[in-house]
Amino acid sequence: MADPMRIRAVARDGVVNVKVLMSHEMETGQRKDGAGQLVPAHFIQSVSATHNGKVVLSAQWGPAVSKNPFLEFNFKAGQKGERISVTWVDNKGEQRTDEATIN
Amino acid sequence: MNPMRRTVLKSTGSAGLLALLATAGFLRPSDVLANGWNKIAFDSKTMAETLKALGASTPASSDAIQLRAPDIAENGAVVPIAVDSKLPGTQSIAVLIDKNPQPLAASFELPSGTEGTVTTRVKMGQTSDVYALVRADGKFYMVKKEIKVTLGGCGG
Amino acid sequence: MTVFRTLAIAGLLLGYAAVTSAQSAVDEIAKYRQQLQDGNPADLWEARGEDVWKQKRGPKGVSLERCDLGLGPGVVTGAYAQLPRYFSDADRVMDLETRLVHCMVTLQGMSLADATKRPFGSGTNRSDFEALAAWITAESRGTKMNVSISHPKEAQAYRLGEKMFYFRGGPHDFACATCHGESGKRIRLQDLPNLTEKAGAQLGYTTWPAYRVSQGELRTFQWRLYDCFRQQRFPELKFTSEASIALTTFLAYNANGAAFNAPAIKR
Amino acid sequence: MTQPRPLLLVLLFVLGGCATPTELDIAKQAHEVMRASFKETGQATLDRLNQDLAQSACSIPPSTSVNKEIAATIEKENMASIRYPADGKLLGDWKSGERIAQSGVGKQFSDDPKNASGGNCYACHQMSKQEISFGTIGPSLLGFGKLRGNSEAIQRYTYGKIWNAQAYSACSNMPRFGHNGILTEAQIKDLTALLLDPASPVNQ
Numbered sequence: 187m188a189d190p191m192r193i194r195a196v197a198r199d200g201v202v203n204v205k206v207l208m209s210h211e212m213e214t215g216q217r218k219d220g221a222g223q224l225v226p227a228h229f230i231q232s233v234s235a236t237h238n239g240k241v242v243l244s245a246q247w248g249p250a251v252s253k254n255p256f257l258e259f260n261f262k263a264g265q266k267g268e269r270i271s272v273t274w275v276d277n278k279g280e281q282r283t284d285e286a287t288i289n
Numbered sequence: 290m291n292p293m294r295r296t297v298l299k300s301t302g303s304a305g306l307l308a309l310l311a312t313a314g315f316l317r318p319s320d321v322l323a324n325g326w327n328k329i330a331f332d333s334k335t336m337a338e339t340l341k342a343l344g345a346s347t348p349a350s351s352d353a354i355q356l357r358a359p360d361i362a363e364n365g366a367v368v369p370i371a372v373d374s375k376l377p378g379t380q381s382i383a384v385l386i387d388k389n390p391q392p393l394a395a396s397f398e399l400p401s402g403t404e405g406t407v408t409t410r411v412k413m414g415q416t417s418d419v420y421a422l423v424r425a426d427g428k429f430y431m432v433k434k435e436i437k438v439t440l441g442g443c444g445g
Numbered sequence: 446m447t448v449f450r451t452l453a454i455a456g457l458l459l460g461y462a463a464v465t466s467a468q469s470a471v472d473e474i475a476k477y478r479q480q481l482q483d484g485n486p487a488d489l490w491e492a493r494g495e496d497v498w499k500q501k502r503g504p505k506g507v508s509l510e511r512c513d514l515g516l517g518p519g520v521v522t523g524a525y526a527q528l529p530r531y532f533s534d535a536d537r538v539m540d541l542e543t544r545l546v547h548c549m550v551t552l553q554g555m556s557l558a559d560a561t562k563r564p565f566g567s568g569t570n571r572s573d574f575e576a577l578a579a580w581i582t583a584e585s586r587g588t589k590m591n592v593s594i595s596h597p598k599e600a601q602a603y604r605l606g607e608k609m610f611y612f613r614g615g616p617h618d619f620a621c622a623t624c625h626g627e628s629g630k631r632i633r634l635q636d637l638p639n640l641t642e643k644a645g646a647q648l649g650y651t652t653w654p655a656y657r658v659s660q661g662e663l664r665t666f667q668w669r670l671y672d673c674f675r676q677q678r679f680p681e682l683k684f685t686s687e688a689s690i691a692l693t694t695f696l697a698y699n700a701n702g703a704a705f706n707a708p709a710i711k712r
Numbered sequence: 713m714t715q716p717r718p719l720l721l722v723l724l725f726v727l728g729g730c731a732t733p734t735e736l737d738i739a740k741q742a743h744e745v746m747r748a749s750f751k752e753t754g755q756a757t758l759d760r761l762n763q764d765l766a767q768s769a770c771s772i773p774p775s776t777s778v779n780k781e782i783a784a785t786i787e788k789e790n791m792a793s794i795r796y797p798a799d800g801k802l803l804g805d806w807k808s809g810e811r812i813a814q815s816g817v818g819k820q821f822s823d824d825p826k827n828a829s830g831g832n833c834y835a836c837h838q839m840s841k842q843e844i845s846f847g848t849i850g851p852s853l854l855g856f857g858k859l860r861g862n863s864e865a866i867q868r869y870t871y872g873k874i875w876n877a878q879a880y881s882a883c884s885n886m887p888r889f890g891h892n893g894i895l896t897e898a899q900i901k902d903l904t905a906l907l908l909d910p911a912s913p914v915n916q
Contacts, residue, residue: 437844439845440814
């Protein structure tokens with residue numbers, strides 16, 4: 187199972203700033219390993235962030251997003267102490283969800 | 290001490306993701322495969338094809354969009370890109386890299402209440418124009434910036 | 446004469462244009478680095494490192510929580526800022542990784558071969574040392590470097606390390622000092638800290654371990670030395686070898702007084 | 713690579729006038745520790761830790777200059793090592809030279825010895841206006857040929873300097889590309905052309 191994400195959500199003046207780091211290889215499918223074999227593509231395709239059951243961001247990614255992806259965005263109407271949840275799904279169907287409390 | 294780690298609560302995988310991902314924006318139902326990923330757009334090999342696949346064949350230019358990135362990337366494996374759209378009703382933001390094998394790197398859907406700003410990091414195979422494509426109030430806008438990718442270190 | 450003067454002026458102009466474009470390149474690289482600071486994937490290694498530290502492992506099924514990094518069993522905060530150091534229980538000078546191997550063998554009952562199986566990670570083949578080092582060193586962030594060379598074996602390690610730093614060898618005649626012996630130099634666009642001067646030694650040492658964006662991996666100081674020697678065209682540096690500890694002692698001691706500031710993020 | 717010469721090393725320290733016996737002991741100990749701390753991998757054998765005169769005499773801080781007599785000996789020995797091409801032609805193909813100048817591979821334990829080495833000139837030198845990613849360990853070579861011309865003497869100097877930099881400047885940081893078998897004669901001709909050919913990016 188993939189490592190947990192690192193999620194940091196900070197509320198200021200009614201806007202929540204969210205920063206997410208994900209642990210993922212983001213293999214392009216175009217790289218060769220030491221033995222000269224193509225390493226199969228393995229990358230996150232979909233990301234979704236929810237707050238109070240409402241989607242605040244969704245994304246679709248290709249293999250050109252960097253390894254161990256970083257994502258930052260802002261949404262309104264979040265309060266300190268509330269929770270935010272982030273989920274990713276990769277092209278092999280693996281997925282991971284983590285939550286954080288808004289500071 | 291890292292404040293980030295302290296706030297992470299471990300939880301298990303979610304089942305309802307696809308439902309959560311069911312948002313509009315760039316994705317036209319006919320293009321979308323079972324998992325919701327726009328394969329046609331991500332597999333497109335030229336800017337023109339990609340824009341067509343995103344339904345954005347002739348995007349207009351706009352001063353209200355800012356593409357923040359360094360002029361020179363020290364390493365092509367990680368190029369920080371921030372897109373700021375001040376256009377009212379910004380619904381989605383996509384990042385495209387002209388000279389990559391497939392230009393489309395990422396697209397973001399921004400529901401109302403989410404600001405028109407995203408930051409991400411992308412891979413660039415070589416020096417290229419990078420584009421930010423924004424959909425606002427149903428219309429498409431696009432800005433570009435050239436980012437140079439340099440060779441670094443001892444080179445070995 | 447006129448020809449020469451024209452040439453000289455042309456040379457000056459060329460030089461001037463070169464200096465300005467080089468300066469703007471350097472400024473843009475600084476901007477690039479600045480944009481990466483927020484959101485260092487080293488955080489992912491730190492989280493795993495804390496888990497590995499607390500996990501019951503090895504034939505004895507115990508965690509590393511009783512491992513003495515120099516400040517007493519289990520004390521992690523501030524420990525890295527005083528390493529390498531002499532450990533009386535082993536009667537030798539050890540750096541962080543060497544001490545971790547020692548603890549894996551003595552506390553957890555692992556064989557030396559098992560403990561040192563994977564010094565450096567690659568993709569999904571991950572190294573516990575990189576995770577542990579990320580977490581342990583992060584617990585010294587902000588602590589002033591305070592490495593001792595008062596024990597004779599520490600002093601000896603320092604002096605050997607200094608000699609190795611200037612040792613030129615291999616087909617390219619490279620020493621550490623070839624790239625790190627003068628101030629204000631670059632390799633390609635990367636600034637090279639002058640490790641023979643206080644400021645450079647401090648900047649260089651206190652920003653390792655680091656997440657290397659070129660590799661997508663967190664790298665430790667053992668790796669830094671290993672890969673410098675690879676590029677110096679030397680044979681392969683053995684993990685936790687005496688030379689690696691001696692060089693680390695030399696470099697860490699020279700960084701004394703500076704606040705430790707890693708894990709960092711680097712090209 | 714020549715074998716270590718302990719006698720010369722002793723001579724060096726005595727002539728250097730700065731060495732105490734303990735310092736020599738430490739140098740010897742450091743060498744022993746290094747031999748035990750490295751392992752042979754691929755083409756990188758342990759004899760790479762054996763120093764010739766230039767290497768042992770130059771294992772000093774860059775701010776320190778080596779004794780004049782030793783410097784003269786180093787330059788003389790290294791000058792004698794330069795092999796100019798039998799066909800008398802010193803200029804190759806500058807386009808190939810540009811590729812060699814850009815490449816930093818070769819001779820590492822991770823490199824396949826079957827592949828050609830690069831010169832990695834850009835790592836240390838500015839060479840052309842279009843390559844902004846250049847190092848500053850060595851001087852800028854921009855306009856090298858434009859400033860110096862293309863005479864026989866300049867060609868011989870340029871070729872010789874790349875072949876063995878220490879023939880001209882003892883303890884130079886620059887690798888001795890021909891002397892130590894990093895680059896072939898043809899590659900050094902190509903680099904000489906890169907520096908001197910009026911059409912090369914170096915001279916634009």
